[in-house]
Amino acid sequence: MKLARYVKFREEKFGGVLFETRSEKVYTLNPTATAVVREIQAGSDERDIPGRLKARFRDGGGAIEREATAFLAELREKGLVED
Amino acid sequence: MTETASTRGAGPQVPASTPAATESGDLGAPLYIAWQVTNECNLACLHCIEESGPGKAFHDELNDEQVFRVLEQTMDLEVPYLSFSGGEPMVHPRFFDMVEYVCGRNGQLKIETNGHYLTPENCARLKELGVKAVQVSLDGASRETFNRMRVRGDFDLALQGVRNLHAAGVPIEINYSPTSFNVHEIGIAVDLAAELGAYSFYTGRTMYTGNAVKTWHRMAPSEEQYGPFFEVLHAKVDEYRGRMRVYFHEMGLLEELRYRLHHPAALLIVLPNGLVKLINALPFVCGDLRRQSLAEIWGHFQRAWQDPRVAKFVDDLAQDPRKTATLHQWVHL
Numbered sequence A: 001m002k003l004a005r006y007v008k009f010r011e012e013k014f015g016g017v018l019f020e021t022r023s024e025k026v027y028t029l030n031p032t033a034t035a036v037v038r039e040i041q042a043g044s045d046e047r048d049i050p051g052r053l054k055a056r057f058r059d060g061g062g063a064i065e066r067e068a069t070a071f072l073a074e075l076r077e078k079g080l081v082e083d
Numbered sequence B: 001m002t003e004t005a006s007t008r009g010a011g012p013q014v015p016a017s018t019p020a021a022t023e024s025g026d027l028g029a030p031l032y033i034a035w036q037v038t039n040e041c042n043l044a045c046l047h048c049i050e051e052s053g054p055g056k057a058f059h060d061e062l063n064d065e066q067v068f069r070v071l072e073q074t075m076d077l078e079v080p081y082l083s084f085s086g087g088e089p090m091v092h093p094r095f096f097d098m099v100e101y102v103c104g105r106n107g108q109l110k111i112e113t114n115g116h117y118l119t120p121e122n123c124a125r126l127k128e129l130g131v132k133a134v135q136v137s138l139d140g141a142s143r144e145t146f147n148r149m150r151v152r153g154d155f156d157l158a159l160q161g162v163r164n165l166h167a168a169g170v171p172i173e174i175n176y177s178p179t180s181f182n183v184h185e186i187g188i189a190v191d192l193a194a195e196l197g198a199y200s201f202y203t204g205r206t207m208y209t210g211n212a213v214k215t216w217h218r219m220a221p222s223e224e225q226y227g228p229f230f231e232v233l234h235a236k237v238d239e240y241r242g243r244m245r246v247y248f249h250e251m252g253l254l255e256e257l258r259y260r261l262h263h264p265a266a267l268l269i270v271l272p273n274g275l276v277k278l279i280n281a282l283p284f285v286c287g288d289l290r291r292q293s294l295a296e297i298w299g300h301f302q303r304a305w306q307d308p309r310v311a312k313f314v315d316d317l318a319q320d321p322r323k324t325a326t327l328h329q330w331v332h333l
Helices: A031-041 A046-056 A063-077 B064-076 B095-104 B120-129 B143-149 B155-168 B183-195 B211-219 B223-239 B253-262 B294-305 B308-319 B321-326
Strands: A007-012 A015-020 A025-029 B032-036 B081-085 B108-113 B133-137 B172-176 B200-204 B245-249 B267-270 B275-277 B284-288
Touching: A007 A031, A015 A031, A025 A031, A031 A046, A031 A063, A046 A063, B064 B095, B064 B294, B081 B095, B095 B108, B095 B120, B120 B155, B133 B155, B133 B200, B143 B155, B155 B172, B172 B183, B183 B200, B183 B223, B223 B245, B253 B308, B253 B321, B267 B294, B284 B294, B284 B308, B308 B321
Parallel strands: B032 B081, B032 B267, B081 B108, B108 B133, B133 B172, B172 B200, B200 B245
Antiparallel strands: A007 A015, A015 A025, B267 B275, B275 B284
């Protein structure tokens, strides 16, 4: 999985922004979503990303894992990532 | 130290907006830089908001060294999206070098052109360099209306230019400025854009500024004309949904500016001489790239919007809409 051709990512103090330049849509990302995008850019396997974030953020309740899973699905749905 | 993730606001699925609509608030750099690379143009259009034309290059336009220094800063700050316009950007002597630099550093670049230099060779070069899109101004769906509006322009040449883009595989956008004598062609123009392979079509109200101040009496559409114009556009949005995006600004300038006073867009307008404007529709300048870095200017941008002179100008505009005639009398904040 990688960011789609027309998608640009930039880190910000609050997290990050994803910019789909073809439709000219901007998505503001919270720190969890930003961490997901960083993992995608690092080449992590999509299936491993929620678990990796869970471990890194010591996410005992699983909230971050669920959030990351939902965000990955949303990235696919919006066409912001490709294989 | 333990790294902790916390959610902010509505979570990752914050609603999307366009770069021009995205507020600059906490961003570390602009999301979009609209750069008028020269004021020189091969055409002398009746409605040109920049008063561009043959021999109209500013005497103090950025030199090569300054141009590439600005581009370097733009890429270093990870500004994701730039556009080159003018004037006519393709008459700039370093045009392709500039395109190559931005695309070579993975920037997303849109070219806004009148289409008269879109030869098959130039289109192939743009494709090879990887521009995000080329936006061509096609103000009219016929030779009669286009050539009347675009003085020295040639409808057939512009049309061929768009066809050359399509043949080269460059993504195409079409821009359309309404006048009293082309406004009735809007439906055909949208259809033509789709037929030419465009993926976006842009239009909106023509502004009373630049060359339009002198030609307003013979080219400004009336409110009676704007009514059916926007009705057609609403219908075309539905007709082309999923195939071509039909995008238009129905809102008047005043409403837009009042909104912007409280929600500045993450967008900088760079003039050919390196001055940076708050927004195209205001005369206010918030920096000078010949003397300041892009980062410094971005740091000043938010404060500049709060200058009382900006709000006063917008208030005055409500009383006298013709104040837009003074947009080129720059006010430094």
